[in-house]
Amino acid sequence: MATESQWLPIARIAEQMQSGQIKARDLVERSLKTIAGKREFDAIIATLDGRALARADEIDAMVQKGDTVGALAGVPFIAKDNFLVFGADTTAASNILRGFEAPYQATAINRLEAAGAICVAKANLDAFAHGASTENSDFFTTKNPHDKTRVPGGSSGGSAAAVALDMAPFALGTDTGGSIRQPASFTGCVGYKPTYGLVSRSGVVAMGSSLDVIGPIARTVEDAALVLDVMAGIDPLDSTTISRDSSSYTKFDDIISRKKIGIIKEHMGEGVAPNVKAAIEASVQKLKDAGADVHEISLPSATLALAVYYILMPAEVSSNLSRYDGQRYGYTFADAKDLDESYTKSRGRGFGKEAKRRIMMGTYVLSSGYFDAYYKKAQTVRTKLINEFNTAFEQVDFLLGPTAPTTAFKIGENASNPLAMYLADVMTVAAPLAGIPAISIPAGESEGLPVGLQLMARSHHDRELLNLAHATEELLA
Amino acid sequence: MLDKSVLDQYTTTIGIECHVQFKTKTKLFSAVDNDAREAPANTLVSHIDFGLPGALPVLNKEAVHLALRAAFALGTEPQKFSKFDRKHYFYPDLPLGYQITQYDEPIILGGAVEIEVDGQKKTIGVTRAHMEADAGKSTHPTGTDYSLVDLNRAGTPLLEIVSEPDMHTASEAKAYVRELYLRMRYADVSDCNLYYGNMRFDVNVSVSKTDELGTRSETKNLNSFRAVEKAVEYEVKRQIELLEKGEKIVQETRGWNDAKQQTFSQRSKENAEDYRYMPDPDLPPVVLDNPYIEKVKAEMPAMPDEWRERLSKLGSDRAQTDTLLEAELDAPEVNYLELIEQNIANQAFAKQLANWFVNIEIPARRDEKVLNPGKNAERLAFYQAVYELVAGGKLSSTNAKTLITDVLAAHAYPQNVAQHAEEQGFIQVSDEGEIAKVVTQVLAENAKAAEDVKSGEAKAIGFLVGQVMKASKGKANPQMAQELIKKQLGQ
Numbered sequence: 001m002a003t004e005s006q007w008l009p010i011a012r013i014a015e016q017m018q019s020g021q022i023k024a025r026d027l028v029e030r031s032l033k034t035i036a037g038k039r040e041f042d043a044i045i046a047t048l049d050g051r052a053l054a055r056a057d058e059i060d061a062m063v064q065k066g067d068t069v070g071a072l073a074g075v076p077f078i079a080k081d082n083f084l085v086f087g088a089d090t091t092a093a094s095n096i097l098r099g100f101e102a103p104y105q106a107t108a109i110n111r112l113e114a115a116g117a118i119c120v121a122k123a124n125l126d127a128f129a130h131g132a133s134t135e136n137s138d139f140f141t142t143k144n145p146h147d148k149t150r151v152p153g154g155s156s157g158g159s160a161a162a163v164a165l166d167m168a169p170f171a172l173g174t175d176t177g178g179s180i181r182q183p184a185s186f187t188g189c190v191g192y193k194p195t196y197g198l199v200s201r202s203g204v205v206a207m208g209s210s211l212d213v214i215g216p217i218a219r220t221v222e223d224a225a226l227v228l229d230v231m232a233g234i235d236p237l238d239s240t241t242i243s244r245d246s247s248s249y250t251k252f253d254d255i256i257s258r259k260k261i262g263i264i265k266e267h268m269g270e271g272v273a274p275n276v277k278a279a280i281e282a283s284v285q286k287l288k289d290a291g292a293d294v295h296e297i298s299l300p301s302a303t304l305a306l307a308v309y310y311i312l313m314p315a316e317v318s319s320n321l322s323r324y325d326g327q328r329y330g331y332t333f334a335d336a337k338d339l340d341e342s343y344t345k346s347r348g349r350g351f352g353k354e355a356k357r358r359i360m361m362g363t364y365v366l367s368s369g370y371f372d373a374y375y376k377k378a379q380t381v382r383t384k385l386i387n388e389f390n391t392a393f394e395q396v397d398f399l400l401g402p403t404a405p406t407t408a409f410k411i412g413e414n415a416s417n418p419l420a421m422y423l424a425d426v427m428t429v430a431a432p433l434a435g436i437p438a439i440s441i442p443a444g445e446s447e448g449l450p451v452g453l454q455l456m457a458r459s460h461h462d463r464e465l466l467n468l469a470h471a472t473e474e475l476l477a
Numbered sequence: 478m479l480d481k482s483v484l485d486q487y488t489t490t491i492g493i494e495c496h497v498q499f500k501t502k503t504k505l506f507s508a509v510d511n512d513a514r515e516a517p518a519n520t521l522v523s524h525i526d527f528g529l530p531g532a533l534p535v536l537n538k539e540a541v542h543l544a545l546r547a548a549f550a551l552g553t554e555p556q557k558f559s560k561f562d563r564k565h566y567f568y569p570d571l572p573l574g575y576q577i578t579q580y581d582e583p584i585i586l587g588g589a590v591e592i593e594v595d596g597q598k599k600t601i602g603v604t605r606a607h608m609e610a611d612a613g614k615s616t617h618p619t620g621t622d623y624s625l626v627d628l629n630r631a632g633t634p635l636l637e638i639v640s641e642p643d644m645h646t647a648s649e650a651k652a653y654v655r656e657l658y659l660r661m662r663y664a665d666v667s668d669c670n671l672y673y674g675n676m677r678f679d680v681n682v683s684v685s686k687t688d689e690l691g692t693r694s695e696t697k698n699l700n701s702f703r704a705v706e707k708a709v710e711y712e713v714k715r716q717i718e719l720l721e722k723g724e725k726i727v728q729e730t731r732g733w734n735d736a737k738q739q740t741f742s743q744r745s746k747e748n749a750e751d752y753r754y755m756p757d758p759d760l761p762p763v764v765l766d767n768p769y770i771e772k773v774k775a776e777m778p779a780m781p782d783e784w785r786e787r788l789s790k791l792g793s794d795r796a797q798t799d800t801l802l803e804a805e806l807d808a809p810e811v812n813y814l815e816l817i818e819q820n821i822a823n824q825a826f827a828k829q830l831a832n833w834f835v836n837i838e839i840p841a842r843r844d845e846k847v848l849n850p851g852k853n854a855e856r857l858a859f860y861q862a863v864y865e866l867v868a869g870g871k872l873s874s875t876n877a878k879t880l881i882t883d884v885l886a887a888h889a890y891p892q893n894v895a896q897h898a899e900e901q902g903f904i905q906v907s908d909e910g911e912i913a914k915v916v917t918q919v920l921a922e923n924a925k926a927a928e929d930v931k932s933g934e935a936k937a938i939g940f941l942v943g944q945v946m947k948a949s950k951g952k953a954n955p956q957m958a959q960e961l962i963k964k965q966l967g968q
Contacts, residue, residue: 084531097530104524106531203531210758238533239761319563319755322574323528327626339624343567366565366753375755 006030007169010075010223011250014116017073020063024056024074024118031076031120034167041148042140043161044078047121051087052076055118072230073116078162078171080155081122082129082205083214085109092205093137093158094127096324096331096350106203107235108172108214115230123158123171127352128321129179129207131155132424135415136354143411145187146449150408153183153424159217160187170218170227176207177309178403178428180215181440185403185452188442190473191217192224192466195459196435197242199228200235208316209240211309211432221441221470225249228462245463254471257291260396261455261468266302267401267427275446276402283443283453284400286475297392297399301385302430308385309429310422311365311378318362321355357418382433389434393458398468402427403440403452427454437462439469443476479717487684487720489713490691491650492642493705494679495657496635497667498611499543505610505634506534506577513629514673526613526632528572533759534610536561540634541763543666544584544608545773547636550664550780551588551603555770559584560762561608564752569626570613578637580754583607584763590640590660591782592652593795601653602641611635636666642681642690647713651706654678658702659781659799662806671700678705682712684720691716692726696740699733708733711740784814790821791828797835804839811842812853819857826864833860837881847885855890862894866904871895876903876951905954909961912945912953916961919944930966938962 007013016022032052035044059074079085082092084102091097109119126136134142134157142157144150145164152161156173160183163171173180175193184191192215199214206212216227226249233244263284268277288294326332326346333345351359365374392399405426414421431438436459443453455472457465501511507523510516524532548555562580563573588603613631617624638657644650658676661667669676677700683693694716696708716726731740779787781802788798805813813834820827841847849856863881866872872880880903884890891897898904906912920927923944929937938959945958962968 082530084529090530092530100530103529201531202533205530206759208758237535238759239535240533240759315755316758319565319575319753322565322567323530323572325567325569325574327569328527328572329529339569363753366755368751368753371754 005166005219006034007166007219009220010072010169010218010226013075013169014069014071014073017059017063017116018069022074024059025053027074028052028056028076028118028120031168034165035121035162038165038167041143041145041161041165043123043142043152043158043165043167044121045081045091045093045124045139045158046088048085048087048119052118052120055113059116059118070115070117071226072112075117075170076120076168077112077117078121078123078159078168079109079119080125080159080171080173082125082174083109083122083172084203084205085119085122087119088122090122090205091139092128093125093139094350094352094355095138096326096347097205098138098331100330102203104203107200107237108231109203111231112227117230120168121162123156123162125158126155126354128205128317128355129155129174129176130317130354130358132178132182132421133409133411133414134158135411136352138352141411144408147408149410150449151186151411153186153404153408155179155183156191156217157183157186160184160189160191163187163189163217163219170216170223173215173217174204174207175213175215175428175432176211177313177425177432180217181428181438181452181454182404182424184217184440185450185454186408188445188450189217189219190221190224190442190469191215191440191452192228193431193438194228194232194462195242195437196432197240198233198244198437198462199231200238200241202235202237206320208313209320210316211313213432221439221466221473222250222252224439225466225470228466232462242460245460247463249463249466251463252467252470254467254474256287256468256471256475259292259398259468261287261292261294261398261400262297262392262396263294264302264399264401265296265298266300271405271423271426272402273406276404276406276451279444279446279451280400280402280453283472283476287472290475294400297396299385299388299392299430301381301388304381305385305430305433306422306426308378308381308433309425310361311374312382312433314358314362315365315375316362317355317358318360318366321351321359324350326350354418385430386434389430389436389458397457398465399456401454403454404428407446407449407451431456435459437465439465441469441473441476479714479721483721484717486686487713487717488686489645489709490642490683490685490693491644491709492681493640493644493650493653494681495638495640495654496677497547497638497657497661497669498675499540499634499636499666500668501537501539501543501634503537503539504632505537505540505608507632509632511633513633516629518625518627518629521629522631526572526628528574534577534757536760536763537634540608541584542773543634544606544636545765545770546664546777547606547638547661547666548585548588549774549777550660550666551585551590551606551638553585553588553603555584555765556582556586557765557770558582558762559607561757561760562754563757564754566750566752568612568615569624570615570628570631572613572628572631576610576612577757577760578609579607590653590656592649592656594646594648594652599643599649601643601649604639604641606636606638609635609637647706647709650680650709651702654705655702656781659802659806663778663780663802665778674700676700680705680708680712682709682716683726684713684716691720692728694726694729694731694740696731696733697743704733704735707738708740711738715740787818787821788814788831791817791824791831793828793831797831800835800839801831804834804842808842813839816853816857825868826861829864829867830860833881837878838885841882841885846882849885849887849890851890859884859890859894866895866898870907870954871904872898873905873951873955876905879903902950902952904952906949906952907954907957909957912949912957913961913965915945915948915953916958916965919948920962920965927966930962930968
C-alpha cells in the first residue's frame with residue numbers, strides 16, 4: 001500500500017479547485033485510474049464513470065465561469081453500496097437487490113454533491129452491512145490492503161480498503177455496531193461514527209434503525225471532520241435527525257493538557273490481544289505525557305453490550321428486511337406458482353446466510369411470548385448502559401480503548417464461527433447502543449497490521465471528540 | 478326459524494372497531510396527496526409508500542392535530558405521550574412488510590359515546606383509538622391468475638376507534654356507528670364518505686346464555702350503517718342456530734355479502750398470526766404539551782351532543798334534531814342549526830322553523846329543488862314573515878308549505894311576503910259573507926253529505942269542509958267554513 005497519499009488534504013483540494021490550479025476531471029480520472037489499478041483487492045462493486053465525469057465537467061465549468069464552488073469541490077469519494085446513489089445500482093452487496101437502480105438519492109449524498117464532491121464508485125460490504133469482514137458480501141470478499149490474506153474488517157470494509165488504497169480522499173460508511181470504526185482500525189484509517197441522528201439516514205439501506213449512523217472514513221481526522229461538517233444536521237426526510245453544532249466541526253485547538261479521559265476497564269481485559277493492548281497502552285502513555293488526565297473507569301454493563309446488541313439489532317434487521325419480498329423490485333423468483341412460493345423462494349434465494357440468520361434471530365426475539373424475555377429485557381439493559389455512560393461522563397469528558405480486540409484476522413478464520421465473528425464487535429457496540437459519538441484513529445502497527453484507538457464522547461459532543469482525536473492523531477503520528 | 482322464546486334466552490354482546498380516514502392533505506408519513514378518489518392506480522405513491530430501501534416515514538403533524546380533535550369529539554383528552562409500532566405481516570399491498578400503527582401506547586385511551594335507541598339513552602365506552610397507516614388495495618380479477626395492487630391508498634392516515642363490548646342489539650350497533658359518524662363529521666377530522674370507504678366498521682359479535690361471553694366472530698369491512706345493523710342481525714341468528722344445533726362457534730374473521738345480506742367465513746383466527754409488534758425506531762414518540770392540547774380544545778366546534786342540548790328547549794325529538802344535524806353537514810352554509818338557535822327565545826317560531834327545515838327545506842335541498850340564491854338573512858326574514866301570516870290566521874299551514882316550496886325554488890325572496898301570498902292567492906278568506914256563499918253552493922252540490930251531517934254523521938262535516946276549501950282554492954278559513962256549514966244546516 002502507498003505510504004504517501006496522492007491526495008492533498010480535502011480542504012486544500014477545494015482551495016486549489018477554486019483557484020483553478022487543479023481540475024475536477026483530473027481528480028476523478030485519477031481516482032478511477034487508481035480504482036482500476038487495484039482491482040485485485042475487490043474493494044469496489046461498481047464505478048460511476050459517466051456520471052462522475054459529467055459532474056466533474058460541470059464543476060470545472062463553474063470554476064471557469066468564476067462561480068464559487070463548495071467546500072468539497074471536485075473531491076472524489078466512494079460510497080458504501082448501501083447508499084442510494086444515481087448512476088449505478090444500489091445492491092447493499094446482496095443478491096436480492098442486485099440490479100436495483102435507486103430512483104432517489106440519500107440525503108448524505110445530496111449534501112456532499114451540493115458541496116461539490118463527486119461519487120466515483122460504490123464500495124463492497126457485508127451484505128446489508130451484516131458482518132465484520134466483508135466475507136458476508138453476496139459478491140466477493142475485500143482484501144486488506146496491508147495483507148491480502150486478511151480481511152479489511154466490516155461491514156464498511158470496501159470503503160475502508162478503498163481509502164487505505166488511496167482510491168479517493170474519503171469514503172462513506174455506515175456504523176450500526178462498529179461497521180465504520182472496526183474496518184478503519186483494520187486498515188489504518190480514521191473512521192468516524194457521529195452521534196445518532198447527526199447525519200440523515202434517508203436513502204441508506206437500513207440495518208438497525210435505532211443504531212444506524214452514517215459517517216466518513218478518511219485518512220485524517222481533519223478530512224473526516226470536514227466531510228461530517230457538510231453532511232451534518234436536521235433533514236426533514238429523517239425524523240430522528242438532530243441539530244448540528246452551530247460552529248464548524250473542523251475547528252481544532254489541539255489542546256490535550258488536562259483533558260479528562262477514562263480508559264474503559266472492561267475493554268482492556270480478557271479477550272484483548274496483547275499486541276493491541278500494548279499499542280493502546282503506549283498511546284495512553286503519550287496522552288499522559290502530553291498532560292492529559294487519564295485514568296481507568298468501569299462500565300459494568302459494557303460486558304453485556306454485545307448480548308444486548310445481538311438481540312436488538314436482529315430484531316430491527318428482521319423488520320427492516322421485510323420489504324425485500326420480491327414483489328416490487330430486486331430479485332423475484334419468477335416461476336412461483338402462488339404468492340407463498342413467490343415470497344419464500346424470492347427471499348430464500350435472494351438473502352444470504354447471515355441475513356437469514358439475523359432474520360431468524362430477530363423474528364424469534366419479537367415473537368409473542370418471547371418479546372418480554374429478550375427484546376424488552378435488552379432495552380432495559382440498554383437503558384442501564386446509557387445511564388452508566390452518563391455517570392462516566394460526569395467524571396471524564398472522553399472514554400478510550402481499543403477499537404477491536406485484535407488486528408485484522410485471516411480471511412476464513414472466523415467464517416464458520418458466527419460467534420467468533422460477532423466478538424469482533426465487542427468494543428464497538430456500546431457506543432451505538434448509547435447513541436454517543438466514537439472515532440477510531442490509527443495507533444501504530446503490530447507486525448505490519450494497523451491497530452485502532454477508539455475515543456468516545458457524550459452525545460452531541462462531536463466537535464469536542466473530533467478536536468481531541470485531531471490532537472491525539474498528531475501525538476501518535 | 479328460531480322461536481322468540483329461544484332467542485330471548487341469549488344475550489348478544491357487540492364491540493365495534495371503526496376505521497376513520499383522516500382528511501389530511503397528504504398521507505400519514507409521506508408528502509403525497511391523500512385524496513386518491515379520482516387518481517389512476519399507483520400514481521400517488523412516494524418512495525415511502527412504495528417501501529423503497531432507505532425510505533423513512535415522517536409523521537404528518539396535521540394527522541396528530543386531527544387525532545386530538547377526534548379525542549375531544551369522543552369525550553376525552555388525548556394522551557400526552559404516544560408512540561408508533563410496527564405490526565408485521567406479509568402481503569403484496571403492504572410494501573414495508575409491516576403496518577405502522579400504535580400498539581400499546583395509543584394517542585387516545587378511553588372516551589364515551591351516548592346513543593339513544595327507542596327513546597332509551599345509553600353510553601357506549603370507547604376503549605382506545607390509535608393512528609395507523611392504511612395498506613394498499615388488492616384486487617383479484619375473476620378468471621385470471623394474477624392479482625392487482627394499487628398503492629394509492631397505502632399510507633393513508635386512519636384512526637381506529639375501538640369500542641367496549643357495550644352494545645347488545647343490532648339497533649344499538651347501528652346507533653353507535655351513526656353517532657361516531659356524526660361526531661367525526663362535526664369534529665371535521667374526516668369526510669366520512671362511506672362510499673369511498675372513509676369509514677369502515679369491523680363488528681365483533683358473540684352470543685351467550687350465561688354471564689360468560691361466547692366465542693365471537695369478527696365481520697370486517699362493513700361500509701354502511703345498515704350493513705352494520707344487518708350483519709349483527711345475521712350473526713346473532715347464525716350463531717344461535719349453530720348453538721341450538723349443539724355446534725360450536727369458531728372464532729373467525731367473516732366478510733359481508735351485501736347482495737345476499739349474509740356474512741361468510743374468511744379465515745379462522747385459531748392460528749392467530751403473530752404480528753411481532755415492535756416500537757418503530759424511525760419515528761420519535763408523539764409528545765404533546767398542554768398549550769397545544771388547550772389550543773386544539775379551544776378551536777373545537779360544537780359537537781352533536783351540545784347541539785342536542787341547545788335545541789332540547791324546542792322539545793323536538795332526537796330523530797328530528799339528528800335530521801337537522803345531518804342536514805347541516807351536507808349544507809353547512811345553510812346554517813340550519815344557527816338560524817334555529819338565533820331564534821330560540823321565540824320558542825314557537827323556532828319550533829316552527831325547525832319543522833319547516835325538516836319537512837320542507839331539507840327534503841327540497843336533497844332533491845336539488847332549492848334554487849333561490851338569497852342570503853341566509855333574507856331567508857330567515859322570509860320564514861319569519863310566513864310564520865307571522867300563519868300565526869295571524871292569514872295563511873293555512875298547507876298553503877304555507879306550498880308558498881315556502883315555491884319561493885325556495887324561485888330566483889329571489891319576495892320583497893313583501895304578505896303581498897306575494899296575496900298575489901299567489903294563498904291568503905285565507907275570513908270574510909263570513911264570502912265563505913257563506915261558497916258554503917251555500919257546496920251544500921247544494923253535495924246534498925247527500927249535507928243529509929248525513931244532519932243525521933248526525935260527524936265525518937261528513939270534514940268532507941264538506943274539504944269541498945269548501947277546494948271550491949275556494951284553499952283560501953277559506955277552514956274553521957270558519959265548518960261553523961258556517963253547521964249553521965246553514967241548522968246544527
